[in-house]
Amino acid sequence: MEAHANVAAWREAVATLFDVDELAADEPGPFRADISSYAMGPVLIGLSRASGQRFRRTAETIARSGVDHIILQLYLRGGYDGIAGDRPIRVRAGDICLFDLAQTLETKATAFENVTLVVPRPMFGTHLLRVDDLHGLVLPGSSVIARLLAGHLTALFEFAPRMSLDECQSVVEGTVSLLAACLRNELERSDPDADHAVTAGPSLMRIRQYIEAGLARDDLSASSIAAHFGLSRASLYRLFAPVGGIADYIRSRRLHRAFFDLANSGARGPRISEVARRWQLGTDAHFARSFKAAYGITPRAAREAALLGMQRGTDTTNGATISRWMREIAPPRAD
CATH class of the missing domain: 1.10.10.60 (Homeodomain-like)
Structure with missing residues (x-):
């Protein structure tokens, strides 16, 4: 695909989630990106590879997209620095990060490869009181929980195209329960003074x-x-x-x-x-x-x-x- 066509296709593919600019701004070659994704009932899982760029989600982007989901990303390569709401955020290869699509963010990424899981807010809402506290949360790649979830997410992407609808439903329910339990533990650990x-x-x-x-x-x-x-x-x-x-x-x-x-x-x-x-x-x-x-x-x-x-x-x-x-x-x- 020609570079200009790749840029247009990428902008449209991510438009629901982010506004993007500064595409490959600090890189010697042209912009390149590709994405593969699978719908697993109510959730979406995908693998993305792209040149460096800036991602933004403003209040206008949130209103324009009209979607109310939580994003969980495992960075296999590359990373970014930025701010999620009012929380500074830094992600490197191996880390897992979370975004609440009802909140603003701005990040500047290097060339990257990541696995992304998109989950409707109500699925987390049955497990966590303050789902919005997940925005900007980072699980360091060196942590046991991040390694456990990384293995689960990569396996989920690998097997997603082979699953039946019934298998998808069971796996998605189990995945959300596992994620919620691990994230609840991380929220409690990161705020030890809070009432658990x-x-x-x-x-x-x-x-x-x-x-x-x-x-x-x-x-x-x-x-x-x-x-x-x-x-x-x-x-x-x-x-x-x-x-x-x-x-x-x-x-x-x-x-x-x-x-x-x-x-x-x-x-x-x-x-x-x-x-x-x-x-x-x-x-x-x-x-x-x-x-x-x-x-x-x-x-x-x-x-x-x-x-x-x-x-x-x-x-x-x-x-x-x-x-x-x-x-x-x-x-x-x-x-």
Whole structure:
């Protein structure tokens, strides 16, 4: 493939996930890249090789793509430096890194080869309270857990094309459970002062699921949650203190839902004010301020970016079909 065609094909292949530039900027030869991927039911696994480049995921990219997934990458060769949200990140060969596609990032990579696993957020949400804490997490290649997961990921890619649908379902469920257990351990190890029950306690997971199912209710509050579970408000506050408090947790989850309502609705979708009311986010002005504080763009800008992404998706020859596939295969949220 000619270099210019390779660049165009690569941009389209990764457009759902990242904006890319500075392609092969510091390398003597032309840009080269290739990718092989397999859909395993609700997850996607792929092997990518490419020249050095800069990857960015801005709030506009997030809205344009409209996908809400977690990415796990095993770097077989090369690496990158950058920032994930507000967390500096450095990855080298052998390391495993994670990104939350609902959050921003910018990295500068050398020529690389990696295995990538793309998992819908709800699949991790049944195991971990704060899935967004995974953003920018790096498992050093020298660690036992990274070596264990590296072996699993490479085997998964090798055998993916040979699996039946039933085998894929069983393997994916086992893989997500294994990853969640290992990542929960890593989150606890990296924050020894945190209350480990926040990530591991089954009672807390039930509370989280109850909150997630009731985000649209106007009576969802610390008092109603405490009463439902037979807890004192003080006990509930202690449970959620390590993740910013119960009120902040509910507000952040409502904003997250509102963001992806805007990102996944076309020109005939609900008005911005209707989205604010649906998720109990106050007046239009209050919603706009909270939304911009959380995502760095206004609700209107998010809607406009989403419409741009959908217009690109009408061309079935481009990589935006990946975005539609990722939206369609994501397990439904509880409403």
